[in-house]
Amino acid sequence: MTEATAVLEGAHGPKPRRTFSRRNIFLYGTLIMVALYYMLPLYVMIVTSLKGMPEIRLGNIFSPPVEITFQPWVKAWAEACTGLNCDGLSRGFWNSVRITVPSVIVSIAIASVNGYALANWRFKGANVFFTILIFGAFIPYQVMLYPIVILLREIGLYGSLWGLVIVHSIFGMPILTLLFRNYFTSLPEELFKAARVDGAGFWGIYFQIMLPMSLPIFVVAMILQVTGIWNDFLFGVVYTKPDIYPMTVQLNNIVNSVQGVKEYNVNMAATILTGLVPLVIYFVSGRLFVRGIAAGAVKG
Amino acid sequence: MSGNGATSVEIRNLDLSFGAVDVLKGLNLSVREGEFLVLLGSSGCGKSTLLNCIAGLLDVTGGQVFIKGRNVTWAEPSERGIGMVFQSYALYPQMSVEGNMSFGLRNARVPKSEIKERVARAADILQIEPLLKRKPSALSGGQRQRVAIGRALVRDVDVFLFDEPLSNLDAKLRADLRVELKQLHDRLDNTMIYVTHDQVEAMTLADRIAIMKDGIIQQLASPGEIYSRPANLYVADFIGSPAMNLQQGKVENGRFLAGEISVSLDSYPFERKATGEAWFGIRPEHVLVGDEAAGADVEFTIKAEVVEPLGSDTLVLTSVNDKRFWLRISGQSKVATGDSLRAGVNAADASLFDAGDEKRL
Numbered sequence: 001m002t003e004a005t006a007v008l009e010g011a012h013g014p015k016p017r018r019t020f021s022r023r024n025i026f027l028y029g030t031l032i033m034v035a036l037y038y039m040l041p042l043y044v045m046i047v048t049s050l051k052g053m054p055e056i057r058l059g060n061i062f063s064p065p066v067e068i069t070f071q072p073w074v075k076a077w078a079e080a081c082t083g084l085n086c087d088g089l090s091r092g093f094w095n096s097v098r099i100t101v102p103s104v105i106v107s108i109a110i111a112s113v114n115g116y117a118l119a120n121w122r123f124k125g126a127n128v129f130f131t132i133l134i135f136g137a138f139i140p141y142q143v144m145l146y147p148i149v150i151l152l153r154e155i156g157l158y159g160s161l162w163g164l165v166i167v168h169s170i171f172g173m174p175i176l177t178l179l180f181r182n183y184f185t186s187l188p189e190e191l192f193k194a195a196r197v198d199g200a201g202f203w204g205i206y207f208q209i210m211l212p213m214s215l216p217i218f219v220v221a222m223i224l225q226v227t228g229i230w231n232d233f234l235f236g237v238v239y240t241k242p243d244i245y246p247m248t249v250q251l252n253n254i255v256n257s258v259q260g261v262k263e264y265n266v267n268m269a270a271t272i273l274t275g276l277v278p279l280v281i282y283f284v285s286g287r288l289f290v291r292g293i294a295a296g297a298v299k300g
Numbered sequence: 301m302s303g304n305g306a307t308s309v310e311i312r313n314l315d316l317s318f319g320a321v322d323v324l325k326g327l328n329l330s331v332r333e334g335e336f337l338v339l340l341g342s343s344g345c346g347k348s349t350l351l352n353c354i355a356g357l358l359d360v361t362g363g364q365v366f367i368k369g370r371n372v373t374w375a376e377p378s379e380r381g382i383g384m385v386f387q388s389y390a391l392y393p394q395m396s397v398e399g400n401m402s403f404g405l406r407n408a409r410v411p412k413s414e415i416k417e418r419v420a421r422a423a424d425i426l427q428i429e430p431l432l433k434r435k436p437s438a439l440s441g442g443q444r445q446r447v448a449i450g451r452a453l454v455r456d457v458d459v460f461l462f463d464e465p466l467s468n469l470d471a472k473l474r475a476d477l478r479v480e481l482k483q484l485h486d487r488l489d490n491t492m493i494y495v496t497h498d499q500v501e502a503m504t505l506a507d508r509i510a511i512m513k514d515g516i517i518q519q520l521a522s523p524g525e526i527y528s529r530p531a532n533l534y535v536a537d538f539i540g541s542p543a544m545n546l547q548q549g550k551v552e553n554g555r556f557l558a559g560e561i562s563v564s565l566d567s568y569p570f571e572r573k574a575t576g577e578a579w580f581g582i583r584p585e586h587v588l589v590g591d592e593a594a595g596a597d598v599e600f601t602i603k604a605e606v607v608e609p610l611g612s613d614t615l616v617l618t619s620v621n622d623k624r625f626w627l628r629i630s631g632q633s634k635v636a637t638g639d640s641l642r643a644g645v646n647a648a649d650a651s652l653f654d655a656g657d658e659k660r661l
Binding site: 188190191193194195196197198199200204208209212213 | 352355356357376377378382383384386387388389390391392393394403404407408448451455463
């Protein structure tokens with residue numbers, strides 16, 4: 001047999017793989033187990049929220065609902081009582097929207113300009129400024145709670161939505177500035193130089209050169225801020241008053257109300273409703289998120 | 301030097317330090333109108349830093365920069381009448397070629413019709429009209445660099461600054477664009493300052509070369525002058541490939557002595573009187589071989605250790621006093637490894653440097 005035919009008759013093409021090899025069974029088995037473990041609470045919540053109270057009292061939390069009812073969802077959204085108000089979570093939802101949207105916009109707008117200035121315009125004292133800003137990220141929130149109460153009271157914003165917006169914007173600043181600074185540092189410096197030679201100023205370069213190249217990092221910042229601010233409980237409960245409590249605080253008040261029977265189905269529905277916004281954000285922008293995190297991490 | 305139209309860029313006593321590191325030290329440089337000046341040096345010598353200072357992208361620590369007689373030391377880059385081309389092209393990725401080229405004009409609020417006209421003219425000069433609507437990502441390296449040059453061209457600047465513009469291109473394209481740059485300079489007659497670490501680019505493009513080391517200009521002269529009459533040991537060693545053959549020895553009674561070599565220096569054009577420790581340098585192509593060696597100022601026999609035929613000529617590595625000694629001989633000559641060669645050197649072709657201050661004698 002010549003060498004040529006040996007090549008033709010020997011093994012060729014991709015190496016055959018068995019679907020049920022020991023390696024695959026172990027690998028996928030582990031993955032499925034872990035996935036189930038994480039999915040279980042969500043399953044329980046959804047199933048419970050679709051049951052009526054009599055069915056829940058039977059005690060089997062894993063069984064699927066015999067009779068599907070959406071009443072708990074309706075009640076959680078529009079009828080549940082907290083304090084004097086009996087208009088459900090919808091009030092908290094809109095409060096949260098009114099808090100989150102301006103907070104996210106303000107904090108990202110300021111932090112991106114901060115990061116841009118720190119990365120490209122090496123002004124005197126930039127490093128000191130940056131160090132102080134980053135140091136701020138390590139101070140525990142609890143330490144600052146009361147001083148900020150006084151501060152807000154003095155400027156007349158205590159207990160208002162805008163007071164909370166300011167607090168969220170300030171507390172998002174260190175991490176967001178770091179994020180943007182690292183991203184802008186990773187962009188080629190020569191682009192910035194070229195734009196300066198071309199006569200673009202501080203804002204011209206920011207808006208015309210930097211912004212169009214920074215979509216991924218803006219998405220990352222947006223996700224971080226939306227989920228962070230939406231999920232915030234501490235600031236919401238400290239700096240606002242019952243009428244304008246954010247959704248998380250209101251959820252707590254519904255779930256932890258001590259009067260009457262515990263309506264597990266309503267509680268579950270309310271909890272899912274509250275978590276829905278971050279969930280949707282993750283699903284919609286997960287891919288961009290990963291890309292942006294990777295881009296921001298290249299250099300720094 | 302204001303009022304003197306012949307000077308385009310002048311730098312006086314320029315200092316620049318980053319913290320404790322002095323990158324440029326009391327640098328003086330005067331570039332003539334329409335001149336092609338190349339700043340040449342190995343990395344870290346301060347050549348790009350100097351260019352950035354001229355462009356206004358770095359704030360100087362001391363000294364002044366004049367462009368066309370105007371003190372621009374503290375002027376914004378865009379107010380200096382300069383255009384700059386970068387190694388990485390630095391094209392704005394989200395803008396089309398046309399957008400890239402017109403960005404500077406739009407910032408300067410030039411009327412739309414004039415922008416169109418100027419972009420068209422620059423595109424014509426650089427032959428990139430078919431690319432005007434494309435994005436930079438859809439261009440090849442050579443096309444990108446053309447667009448980058450076009451961006452400087454449309455702005456009608458007095459001085460072009462090039463920061464290693466050809467370093468990211470492959471060898472063939474680099475040679476092509478080098479020729480184009482030279483033609484462009486002939487055509488435009490602008491002052492051009494060009495930073496590179498590539499000797500070939502420097503030698504071929506420059507009217508004058510400034511060789512830099514440690515933030516100081518070692519020699520500023522025409523390529524020919526730099527090659528044949530290097531001002532100091534560093535320049536002699538830096539320029540030329542293979543480098544100049546250097547031998548350390550001493551000058552005594554009108555002769556250079558190193559080991560068994562003794563050269564009569566009667567024909568050497570001394571710039572200053574010298575005796576004592578010195579370096580003797582001779583370029584590989586100035587070493588005479590065979591019959592030509594007869595009657596030279598010094599004659600000796602050497603053994604070919606490595607032979608490198610390059611086609612047009614052949615490089616032969618030998619050693620003199622245990623130091624590498626290169627010869628460049630005609631490509632036709634038949635020399636094989638191990639051959640003994642008769643070699644000769646004339647003092648008139650050589651360069652002598654004082655061993656102390658390393659400057660030319």
